[in-house]
Amino acid sequence: MLKSEGDEESSHLTKPLQSKRFRPSQVKEIIKKVLTDRLTGHEYHPENTPSTCREISDEIRNLMKDLDYDRYKYNVQVVMGESKGQGLHFSFKALWDWNIDGFAQESFYNDSLFAVAVVFGTYYYS
Numbered sequence: 019m020l021k022s023e024g025d026e027e028s029s030h031l032t033k034p035l036q037s038k039r040f041r042p043s044q045v046k047e048i049i050k051k052v053l054t055d056r057l058t059g060h061e062y063h064p065e066n067t068p069s070t071c072r073e074i075s076d077e078i079r080n081l082m083k084d085l086d087y088d089r090y091k092y093n094v095q096v097v098m099g100e101s102k103g104q105g106l107h108f109s110f111k112a113l114w115d116w117n118i119d120g121f122a123q124e125s126f127y128n129d130s131l132f133a134v135a136v137v138f139g140t141y142y143y144s
Contacts, residue, residue, distance in 0.1 A: 040139035045122035053126035062131035
């Protein structure tokens, strides 16, 4: 099967075009909008938290597809908890190319709960 000229170019890219790079500022806007829309006025209920986190993760991931970052894979993590004045620390380790891969995070707080969402965008080399 013959490849078109456009297919040939895209199949041998070793890094994304500048216009198709992961842009944390755009991703932060998506995360903030989803968290605000979904959690404003929401009260913490431990029995609903797993499904709420999953729904928020799915919504963020689906909106990421609209950004059309070619050949990026997304990992979306959402953590929610009851707001009682406590702190939260979490970290991650990954194989990472700081020149191409990226991440964005955003937080939401109200009197009842806190939520932190992080999106990792890693470029898929072929």
